[in-house]
Amino acid sequence: MESDCRIPVACCRPRVLVFHALFWGLVSLRVFGAALLSDEKTSAAVKPEVAPCWQQEEFVVITDCLQCNAFQTKSWSACELTGYVERVNCTRSNRDDHKSCRSAVMEEHLFWKFEAAMLALTALFGVLVMVRQHWLDRLASEKVRRQIESI
DSSP states (O other): OOOOOOSOGGGGSHHHHHHHHHHHHHHHHHHHHHHHHHHHHHHHHOOOOOOOHHHHSOEEEEEEEEEOOHHHHHHOHHHHHHSEEEEEEETTTTEEEEEEOOOHHHHHHHHHHHHHHHHHHHHHHHHHHHHHHHHHHHHHHHHHHHHHHHO
């Protein structure tokens, strides 16, 4: 009578089981240790930052979405996200602030880049399909030829 166990016997040896326990224990220690260390670092280093006024109240856009220059990218946190920024005026507090935005020109550029990549991949895989089909047809015709010759 055969066993229904599908685990190979070699995997159940004590040495292999100890190796797997040690390996997965080290992996979990590494993952959870990194998570714990990153939580400690972020909680100690992060200062409580006040949310921008445009997140808490209504605002009016003063300057349309413009690309940040090199200095603004390094100095303004609003420029880091998209590389574009617009100046807004919060209505209740009457405070000017900078808000990250998505430029229509940037979006169009990314769209056409995506379209070009998809077109290139379509052409590449189309050519691969045709080459493979030609190769399979040749193999089939050789097989038929061999069968006919053997008769």
